[in-house]
Amino acid sequence: MDLHFGDSKPTDEEREAVDALLGPPASAWEGGTERTDADLRWAVGGRAARERRDLLLPALHAVNDRTGWISEGALDYLCRRLTVPPAEAYGVATFYSMFAVRPRPATVVHVCTDLACAVNGSAGLRAGIEERLGTAGAATGGVSWQPSPCLGLCERAPAALVLRAGEPAPPPGADRPPAGGSDLRRRASAVVAPATAESVARAAAAPGAAAGPSAAMAVPQAGQDGLILLRRVGVVDPSSLDDYRAHGGYSALRRAFELGPSGVIREVTDAGLAGRGGAAFPTGRKWQATAGRPDHPHYLVCNADESEPGTFKDRVVMEGDPYSLIEAMTIAGYATGAHRGYLYVRGEYPLAVERLEHAIGRARSRGFLGDDVLGQGYAFDIELRRGAGAYICGEETALFNSIEGYRGEPRSKPPFPVEKGLFGKPTAANNVETLVNVGPILTMGAEAYAAIGTEASTGPKLFCVSGRVARPGVYELPFGATLGELLDLAGRPESLRAVLLGGAAGGFVRPDELDIPLTFEGTRAAGTTLGSGVVLAIDDTVELPRILLRIAEFFRDESCGQCVPCRIGTVRQEEALHRLLDREGAGAATDVALLREVGQAMKDASICGLGQAAWSAVESAIDRLGVYGTARGSEAGQGPRGDK
Amino acid sequence: MTAVPLQPPRRLIEFSLDGQDTRVPEGSTILEACRAAGKDIPTLCEGDTLTPKNACRVCVVEVEGARTLAPACSRRAEPGMAVRTDTGRARHSRKTVLELLASATDLSTTPRAAEWIKEYGAEPGRFGAAAARLNEEPKVDNDLYVRDYDKCIQCYKCVDACGDQWQNTFAISVAGRGFDARISTEHDAPLTDSACVYCGNCIEVCPTGALSFKSEFDMREAGTWDESAQTETTTVCAYCGVGCNVTLHVQENEIVKVTSPHDNPVTHGNLCIKGRFGFQHVSQH
Ligand code: SF4
Ligand code: SF4
Ligand code: SF4
Ligand code: FES
Numbered sequence: 001m002d003l004h005f006g007d008s009k010p011t012d013e014e015r016e017a018v019d020a021l022l023g024p025p026a027s028a029w030e031g032g033t034e035r036t037d038a039d040l041r042w043a044v045g046g047r048a049a050r051e052r053r054d055l056l057l058p059a060l061h062a063v064n065d066r067t068g069w070i071s072e073g074a075l076d077y078l079c080r081r082l083t084v085p086p087a088e089a090y091g092v093a094t095f096y097s098m099f100a101v102r103p104r105p106a107t108v109v110h111v112c113t114d115l116a117c118a119v120n121g122s123a124g125l126r127a128g129i130e131e132r133l134g135t136a137g138a139a140t141g142g143v144s145w146q147p148s149p150c151l152g153l154c155e156r157a158p159a160a161l162v163l164r165a166g167e168p169a170p171p172p173g174a175d176r177p178p179a180g181g182s183d184l185r186r187r188a189s190a191v192v193a194p195a196t197a198e199s200v201a202r203a204a205a206a207p208g209a210a211a212g213p214s215a216a217m218a219v220p221q222a223g224q225d226g227l228i229l230l231r232r233v234g235v236v237d238p239s240s241l242d243d244y245r246a247h248g249g250y251s252a253l254r255r256a257f258e259l260g261p262s263g264v265i266r267e268v269t270d271a272g273l274a275g276r277g278g279a280a281f282p283t284g285r286k287w288q289a290t291a292g293r294p295d296h297p298h299y300l301v302c303n304a305d306e307s308e309p310g311t312f313k314d315r316v317v318m319e320g321d322p323y324s325l326i327e328a329m330t331i332a333g334y335a336t337g338a339h340r341g342y343l344y345v346r347g348e349y350p351l352a353v354e355r356l357e358h359a360i361g362r363a364r365s366r367g368f369l370g371d372d373v374l375g376q377g378y379a380f381d382i383e384l385r386r387g388a389g390a391y392i393c394g395e396e397t398a399l400f401n402s403i404e405g406y407r408g409e410p411r412s413k414p415p416f417p418v419e420k421g422l423f424g425k426p427t428a429a430n431n432v433e434t435l436v437n438v439g440p441i442l443t444m445g446a447e448a449y450a451a452i453g454t455e456a457s458t459g460p461k462l463f464c465v466s467g468r469v470a471r472p473g474v475y476e477l478p479f480g481a482t483l484g485e486l487l488d489l490a491g492r493p494e495s496l497r498a499v500l501l502g503g504a505a506g507g508f509v510r511p512d513e514l515d516i517p518l519t520f521e522g523t524r525a526a527g528t529t530l531g532s533g534v535v536l537a538i539d540d541t542v543e544l545p546r547i548l549l550r551i552a553e554f555f556r557d558e559s560c561g562q563c564v565p566c567r568i569g570t571v572r573q574e575e576a577l578h579r580l581l582d583r584e585g586a587g588a589a590t591d592v593a594l595l596r597e598v599g600q601a602m603k604d605a606s607i608c609g610l611g612q613a614a615w616s617a618v619e620s621a622i623d624r625l626g627v628y629g630t631a632r633g634s635e636a637g638q639g640p641r642g643d644k
Numbered sequence: 645m646t647a648v649p650l651q652p653p654r655r656l657i658e659f660s661l662d663g664q665d666t667r668v669p670e671g672s673t674i675l676e677a678c679r680a681a682g683k684d685i686p687t688l689c690e691g692d693t694l695t696p697k698n699a700c701r702v703c704v705v706e707v708e709g710a711r712t713l714a715p716a717c718s719r720r721a722e723p724g725m726a727v728r729t730d731t732g733r734a735r736h737s738r739k740t741v742l743e744l745l746a747s748a749t750d751l752s753t754t755p756r757a758a759e760w761i762k763e764y765g766a767e768p769g770r771f772g773a774a775a776a777r778l779n780e781e782p783k784v785d786n787d788l789y790v791r792d793y794d795k796c797i798q799c800y801k802c803v804d805a806c807g808d809q810w811q812n813t814f815a816i817s818v819a820g821r822g823f824d825a826r827i828s829t830e831h832d833a834p835l836t837d838s839a840c841v842y843c844g845n846c847i848e849v850c851p852t853g854a855l856s857f858k859s860e861f862d863m864r865e866a867g868t869w870d871e872s873a874q875t876e877t878t879t880v881c882a883y884c885g886v887g888c889n890v891t892l893h894v895q896e897n898e899i900v901k902v903t904s905p906h907d908n909p910v911t912h913g914n915l916c917i918k919g920r921f922g923f924q925h926v927s928q929h
Contacts (some may be wrong), residue, residue, distance in 0.1 A: 001812050001813070002812070002813040002814065002815070002841060004838065004839030004840070006814070006830075006833070006837065072830075072831050075830065075831075084816030085807075085815075085817075085839065086830035086831075086839075087814055087815055087816055087817040087828070087829050087830045087838065087839065088807075088814055088817045089830070090817065090819055090829075090830040090831060091817035091818050091819045091828070092837075094819040094820045094821070095819075095820070095821050101831065156899060184716075271816060306862070334866055371871075390821070399878065407818065407821075412698055412715070412718060413695045488717060532860065537914070556822060556823065557822060558822070559821070559822040560821050560825075561699070561798065561818070561820070561821045561822040561823065561824070561825035562699050562798075563699050563701050564696075564699070564700050564701050564702070564741050564744055564745055564797070565701055565737070565740070565741055565744065567798070567822060567823055568744035568745065568747070568748050568827070568862070569740075570770050570822070570823075571748075571776050571823050572744065572747070572775065573704055575771065575774070575775060575776070594770065594771070597736070597740060598735075598744070599882045600737075601736060601740035601744075602739060603712070604704070604712055604713045604733060604736075604737045605701040605704045605712070605713050605737040605740075606701070607698065607701075607742060608713070634816075
């Protein structure tokens with residue numbers, strides 16, 4: 001590899017930030033400042049460093065956290081340290097929206113403009129912030145702001161997140177282990193939700209001061225009897241391993257060791273657990289397929305890159321009950337024959353990252369992770385990875401690339417992850433909600449678990465209810481409850497106009513369709529999808545065409561750009577929806593037809609789910625809600641759709 | 645004659661291609677099967693010397709039972725698979741992809757693009773005059789070759805050729821994402837400040853003319869580029885002992901560019917800076 005570095009040098013601060021992560025450089029070849037005699041006699045090939053390419057993303061974070069952006073000198077330095085070609089690292093750095101490669105102030109305010117926030121007044125918030133902080137991207141008084149996709153705070157919309165580089169994080173739990181052993185200065189963060197221009201300005205001035213709202217606030221049912229997945233949220237102290245154990249924690253892992261790996265897989269299969277990330281693939285089958293691959297090592301990946309607009313359930317679980325996820329990952333690793341699990345958390349969840357880091361550290365120090373988990377001779381450890389602002393990294397193969405230090409672009413399937421996943425090895429990838437079902441399955445037994453819900457959709461399900469409801473939040477219901485029942489729990493708005501099911505990648509349903517059972521099969525039969533469990537209620541104060549435009553903008557922004565139907569199709573979709581903002585009826589027909597044609601190609605020919613779903617919400621709004629005055633099949637030459 | 649390297653015998657698998665029972669060696673792609681059967685599937689990002697990236701999606705075909713269409717260039721034929729290459733759905737996607745590409749990118753130097761646009765009835769103009777385009781100025785920062793990313797379809801072939809698939813130089817990568825993604829050096833530095841070694845292997849694989857010899861770029865600007873008046877002569881590079889095959893493209897007695905035969909089992913179309921660009925001396929003798 002022709003490693004070619006420019007002349008820009010890192011500042012001491014940047015060097016320190018990288019060294020705190022990677023350790024001091026071993027020689028001048030690696031970017032050390034002093035040339036020793038030995039350095040002059042031989043060069044090291046960098047092979048060892050190259051094998052740690054997966055530290056690229058953490059290294060970019062280290063610099064960005066310290067100074068707020070990634071300079072040429074800093075990029076060069078970390079490329080030297082990791083033997084990564086600078087052009088590639090630059091390609092990676094520019095892929096993520098939380099990194100900047102041009103100077104910017106240390107404090108950056110991310111203002112959510114996504115669905116739930118749009119419905120609850122983010123436009124006004126934006127205007128207020130613009131007044132104080134100038135246009136997006138401008139640096140006013142050491143602060144800059146940028147519009148952001150969904151921050152996963154939908155239950156408290158409108159939301160903003162303040163990140164300040166170089167400052168220590170607010171002191172969380174009392175028994176927090178020293179991060180990295182040194183005084184590793186990290187960024188401070190503040191979650192502001194519901195946000196006003198004033199509260200955002202205050203948080204921007206002192207982001208370390210504000211304590212985040214508690215996870216329980218997002219769970220209207222908190223403390224109620226009969227909860228399975230949420231039973232500990234708001235009840236246990238998320239920083240205390242002992243409290244977790246006092247509430248039944250780690251009994252599932254003990255049961256797993258009694259059952260043995262194949263016994264665990266049998267239980268999970270018999271329980272009928274299906275993936276909660278949207279694809280509903282049987283978890284037991286996935287684990288079995290991974291466990292059975294002769295190729296080693298096997299990896300376990302927990303997909304905690306929850307970025308679907310309107311989704312925040314994983315955040316609430318991770319913040320409120322972090323050990324349950326750690327325990328579930330350990331069980332999954334044990335069942336699939338993995339000794340290392342990667343927990344990939346989205347970058348916009350600083351509190352979840354902190355709680356999980358803490359929990360992993362405690363579990364490790366108490367023998368629940370490490371070389372010999374619970375003295376059972378099974379070695380398992382978890383590496384936490386922070387995403388950096390890219391919705392697409394929630395696609396499992398994109399997530400693998402991201403962990404490996406490449407651009408978060410999806411890979412083509414086949415081969416599937418169980419065969420060639422992370423680092424090209426057999427990998428079981430599961431999302432947070434799927435994994436936290438495993439504990440209850442093992443403690444209550446497959447049969448009792450399968451008795452919950454319906455025959456084809458077993459167990460409890462989490463729903464993220466937001467928008468125009470009285471009590472937004474995460475709800476747990478057995479599969480099979482109807483949409484209407486869920487909305488009643490959350491406080492249905494008076495003049496319900498539509499419900500977005502499954503998030504931006506899902507679809508709209510009408511107020512007269514509230515008897516749709518919330519199951520995989522029920523939503524499918526109704527020609528829609530459960531997706532990730534988003535239920536966003538919209539009343540008639542909301543301008544639907546604007547919401548559609550925001551959905552289109554979201555997909556255009558988040559497309560990785562790899563394939564043509566998605567890269568250009570999402571742009572053309574957004575353009576057509578712009579034109580449609582003030583058109584209806586006949587004038588709209590050409591653009592609606594164009595949307596259909598581009599949408600069909602995106603659905604059919606895109607590489608991954610992002611492009612394939614980029615038009616589904618818009619399509620449902622046209623077909624089911626008759627937005628633009630074009631109800632189902634009414635425009636010329638089009639038959640009814642959506643029922644395929 | 646080209647030497648054919650011997651390969652271990654491969655099992656034949658059977659599948660159905662447009663209703664015809666077809667047998668191909670195990671591991672063949674659907675595209676290879678189509679080509680063997682004389683079917684003309686359009687391709688843009690596929691390259692004969694590179695691992696398919698299947699990014700352009702202009703080669704999609706319908707696989708029975710699959711939810712989405714499959715890229716023929718990279719999907720391997722499987723026993724019992726039923727593939728249809730010419731369904732309405734497949735043709736619709738191809739047409740739309742061509743429309744989308746042509747509406748955003750300058751395809752004027754992409755071989756066969758105009759022909760396919762016609763064949764599929766694609767109308768790039770339907771997205772309106774205000775449709776976003778790449779709008780890039782050609783980057784002329786060295787004397788050997790020009791990068792005109794207005795013509796770039798982001799097929800990743802140059803990145804792969806520069807990177808781990810051939811040259812191992814890694815001077816360029818994709819930066820940014822989505823519609824704003826561009827092929828770029830680090831910090832968008834000029835090529836002269838990058839790791840580029842000017843082997844020109846990226847030009848060799850670029851399917852659109854986004855990367856071209858400076859000589860070709862200048863002649864196109866001046867309106868003197870005339871492919872029909874050019875002859876091609878394949879000979880052996882005279883510089884060093886490796887002995888690569890070079891193909892000289894000559895117009896009016898001047899070498900205007902140099903390519904290399906892809907079917908050469910040693911070089912696969914790759915050259916170094918001397919063989920690729922060092923042709924001025926020929927005219928000086
Ligand atoms: S569909 Fe979109 S996000 Fe997925 S690979 Fe293609 S361009 Fe990337
Ligand atoms: S410059 Fe050429 S080879 Fe490179 S991505 Fe663009 S079109 Fe492909
Ligand atoms: S192209 Fe380069 S490597 Fe090949 S023969 Fe010529 S000088 Fe030698
Ligand atoms: S040629 Fe197959 S996707 Fe481009």
